[in-house]
Structure formats: structure tokens, C-alpha cells
Amino acid sequence: MPDLPARTATVERQTAETTVRLTLDLDGGTYRNATGVGFLDHMLDLFARHGQFGLTVEAEGDLHVDDHHTVEDVGICLGRALGQALGDKTYVARYGEATVPMDEALARAVVDLSGRAYLVFEGDFRRDTVGDLSTELVEHFWWSVAEHARLTLHLDVLRGRNDHHKVEAVFKAAARALRAAVARDATGDRLPSTKEAL
Numbered sequence: 001m002p003d004l005p006a007r008t009a010t011v012e013r014q015t016a017e018t019t020v021r022l023t024l025d026l027d028g029g030t031y032r033n034a035t036g037v038g039f040l041d042h043m044l045d046l047f048a049r050h051g052q053f054g055l056t057v058e059a060e061g062d063l064h065v066d067d068h069h070t071v072e073d074v075g076i077c078l079g080r081a082l083g084q085a086l087g088d089k090t091y092v093a094r095y096g097e098a099t100v101p102m103d104e105a106l107a108r109a110v111v112d113l114s115g116r117a118y119l120v121f122e123g124d125f126r127r128d129t130v131g132d133l134s135t136e137l138v139e140h141f142w143w144s145v146a147e148h149a150r151l152t153l154h155l156d157v158l159r160g161r162n163d164h165h166k167v168e169a170v171f172k173a174a175a176r177a178l179r180a181a182v183a184r185d186a187t188g189d190r191l192p193s194t195k196e197a198l
Contacts (some may be wrong), residue, residue: 004091004186008054009084011077017069018061024081026182029054035074036060037067039131040141043171044074050100051175067134075141079148086149086182089113094192096180100173105160107169109177112152119146123157123166130164138167142174151181 007026013019031048033041035057048055057077061070086092097110107123119142125135139155146153155174160166 004184005087007085007087007182009081011080011084013073013077013080015069015073017065018059018073020057020059020061020070020073020077022057022074022077022081023055024078024085025054026082026085027054028052031055033057034059035070036063037070037132039133039167040067040071040074042131043133043167046168047171047175049175050172051179053175053179067132068137068140071133071137071141072144075144076148079145082145082149082151082178086113088191090190091184091186091188092192093181093183093185093188096177096182098173098176098180099158100169100176102160102165102169102172103162105162105165105169106158107160107166107173108154108156108158109170109173110154111174111177111181113181114152115150116152117147117150118152119143120154121156123155123170125163125166127163130167133167135163135167138170142170 010023012021031045033044035041059070094113099108121139157166
């Protein structure tokens with residue numbers, strides 16, 4: 001059985017609008033997230049907890065403008081960290097899916113560590129914000145993750161009335177689907193692809 005390396009990454013991003021430092025451990029650890037956007041911190045905490053990931057994020061952004069740049073850049077950094085931590089993707093399951101309820105809300109996530117960036121997001125929100133997070137940025141956050149991790153991600157809000165519950169169900173479903181996709185088995189296929197590349 002091959003000796004499989006640790007899967008961690010630290011990504012830093014600095015622009016005129018934000019400064020972000022993110023550390024990800026795909027195989028567990030603690031989580032502590034401080035982005036300045038309280039509801040995003042809550043979503044990142046539960047993403048780490050339900051994905052069983054180690055995750056710390058420190059971000060400072062131009063929140064006097066709005067939350068767009070901070071949320072986008074945290075998504076970019078999370079995507080880059082996922083890609084770096086996965087390395088050559090040897091012995092990963094590749095695919096993962098999860099359907100998660102949050103009271104009356106139900107969300108489904110399906111992921112493929114394909115090497116091809118694509119997001120399909122189907123979900124509507126009634127409110128402009130949940131806490132201090134703009135609901136229009138939920139889709140944008142996940143597009144940033146998918147693009148920079150080079151993965152295919154389908155996210156569907158299947159039902160729900162409470163926007164807080166719907167957003168939370170999306171993040172939990174994505175966490176559990178990614179947990180399944182990054183799971184590795186040193187006795188399985190080295191790369192689950194007929195192209196021998198992901």
C-alpha cells in the first residue's frame with residue numbers, strides 16, 4: 001500500500017479590496033473563521049464541521065462598500081486550497097453527493113473532482129440578506145470555489161421557506177459531498193479516470 005501524504009494547503013490573497021489567509025486540512029483538524037461577515041463565518045464553521053475538514057480563515061475586506069469582495073475572495077482561496085491540498089488526486093473517490101435537510105429546507109450537492117470547473121446552482125431566496133451575507137453571493141461563492149478548485153459542482157435547493165435554513169442546507173450538503181469525493185482508499189484505483197488524469 002502506498003504511503004499517502006498529508007493533504008493541507010495554505011493560501012494567501014491580497015488585493016486592493018481584501019486580504020485573506022486560509023488554511024485547509026482535508027483530513028481533519030480544528031476550525032476558526034473570521035472574515036468580518038458573521039453569517040459567512042457561521043457557514044464556514046459548519047462546512048468544516050460537517051465535512052470533517054480543518055479550516056481557518058482570516059480576512060479583512062472593504063465591508064464599508066459591501067460584502068461582495070470578501071465573500072468572493074474567500075471562495076477563491078478555498079477553491080485554490082482544495083486544489084492544492086488534493087495534489088495529483090491519487091486514490092480519491094472522485095465523486096460525492098449528499099442531500100441534507102435543515103428543518104423545512106432540503107438541499108442536494110453533487111461533486112466531481114473532474115479537473116473541469118463548472119457550477120450549476122438552482123435555488124431562490126426571498127430575502128436580500130441573511131444576517132450580513134447577501135443571498136445573491138451564495139451562488140457566487142460556490143462558483144469561485146468550483147472555478148479555482150477545478151471541480152464540477154451541482155447545488156440544488158429542493159425546497160424550503162426560510163432562507164437561513166436554505167443557505168445552511170446548501171453549505172452542509174456541499175461539505176458532505178466534498179467529504180465523500182476527497183475520501184481516499186490506497187487499495188483502490190490510483191486515478192478513477194479512463195484518461196488517467198483528473
